[in-house]
Amino acid sequence: MKVDIDELREKILVLKKEQNAVLLAHNYQIPEIQDIADYLGDSLELSKISRDLKENVIVFCGVKFMAETAKILSPKKKVLLPVVDAGCPLADMIRVEDLIMLKEKYPDAWVVSYVNSSAEIKALSDVCCTSSNAVNVVRNVPVKKIIFVPDKNLGWWVQKNVPEKEIILWQGYCLVHEQFSIQDLRVVREFYPTAEVLTHPECLREVLEESDFVLSTAGMLKRVKDSESKKFIIGTEEGLIYRLKKENPEKHFYSLGSAKTCLNMKKTKLENLYNALEKGQHVVELNPEIIEKSKLALERMVSYV
Ligand code: 13P
Ligand code: SF4
Numbered sequence: 015m016k017v018d019i020d021e022l023r024e025k026i027l028v029l030k031k032e033q034n035a036v037l038l039a040h041n042y043q044i045p046e047i048q049d050i051a052d053y054l055g056d057s058l059e060l061s062k063i064s065r066d067l068k069e070n071v072i073v074f075c076g077v078k079f080m081a082e083t084a085k086i087l088s089p090k091k092k093v094l095l096p097v098v099d100a101g102c103p104l105a106d107m108i109r110v111e112d113l114i115m116l117k118e119k120y121p122d123a124w125v126v127s128y129v130n131s132s133a134e135i136k137a138l139s140d141v142c143c144t145s146s147n148a149v150n151v152v153r154n155v156p157v158k159k160i161i162f163v164p165d166k167n168l169g170w171w172v173q174k175n176v177p178e179k180e181i182i183l184w185q186g187y188c189l190v191h192e193q194f195s196i197q198d199l200r201v202v203r204e205f206y207p208t209a210e211v212l213t214h215p216e217c218l219r220e221v222l223e224e225s226d227f228v229l230s231t232a233g234m235l236k237r238v239k240d241s242e243s244k245k246f247i248i249g250t251e252e253g254l255i256y257r258l259k260k261e262n263p264e265k266h267f268y269s270l271g272s273a274k275t276c277l278n279m280k281k282t283k284l285e286n287l288y289n290a291l292e293k294g295q296h297v298v299e300l301n302p303e304i305i306e307k308s309k310l311a312l313e314r315m316v317s318y319v
Contacts (some may be wrong), residue, residue, distance in 0.1 A: 018041065019046065033071050034271050035064045035070070037071060037073050038052070038053050041253060042276055043075050046283070057080060060074075061144070067091070073291065074093060077101055077279060079102050086309050089305050094292075099184075103188075105130045110138065113135055121159065123160055125139040125140050125160075128142070128165050136308035137304045139311040140314070144230060145168060145229075149316050154319075160180065165188065166184065166319050169181055169183040188274070194213070194221050196221055199249070202270055205268075208244075212229055212234045214250040236260065245265070247269075255269065
């Protein structure tokens with residue numbers, strides 16, 4: 015049966031109102047979800063927004079670690095993740111026992127965890143960071159030695175920008191961003207020599223080294239708005255290009271190589287959003303002790319930047 019998109023949108027908006035719910039969506043979500051969201055943003059923006067909402071129910075269109083972060087920052091609210099298995103393979107690349115082992119090996123180090131990690135990893139961390147504030151967070155940590163988990167490329171980028179710190183890197187990576195190659199970058203630059211190259215810090219280090227700007231998704235949106243340039247080569251998940259084009263119709267965007275898709279970010283469709291609101295699914299539940307400990311690491315992040 016073909017469902018009419020406008021009808022589905024209407025139904026979602028009615029349910030949203032009845033339930034005093036708010037829709038948060040990450041910049042990589044499909045266009046239909048981006049268009050219906052109350053708030054659209056990168057990990058940091060959405061974390062900050064989720065702390066200050068007045069609605070009772072937060073529906074998070076993104077991946078699990080993002081919905082968990084909203085729950086940690088607003089523990090009294092009901093947080094729904096419409097697709098229960100929308101995960102982040104990068105976040106799953108470090109286990110609690112791995113981090114405990116690292117902490118035992120380097121007892122003087124602080125643990126800085128990228129928000130793309132589980133709530134349990136955050137609970138064992140001293141401070142969290144996102145792609146937009148990682149350099150500043152690490153700069154502000156009051157010790158020299160840092161265990162940085164789980165993304166090796168972001169960790170490398172931070173080390174390059176904060177040489178005064180000694181960073182122990184975990185070897186996790188994003189399957190999507192690691193597909194952007196240096197060969198792709200060089201070829202696309204030849205095609206569009208005047209274009210600015212904007213890449214996400216989860217890309218390979220050689221790609222980061224040859225980029226004009228290394229930015230979070232919100233950072234890319236800002237750079238495009240502020241720049242005089244008309245052409246941009248985008249080294250991040252393709253969902254952002256929809257928003258870039260929508261907000262900057264006079265500018266041109268090219269993916270770095272063929273467009274790269276995060277399958278987990280694309281799992282949430284309007285039907286899932288409708289079901290989430292109608293059936294109250296899937297509720298994010300976390301152990302209160304985990305919430306309390308991980309909240310400290312997230313709040314410290316916000317206080318540092
Ligand atoms: P941003 O915080 O830059 O939006 O990145 C989130 C993410 O998952 C990147 O892959
Ligand atoms: Fe995780 Fe990579 Fe998808 Fe971002 S793009 S949610 S890091 S798998």
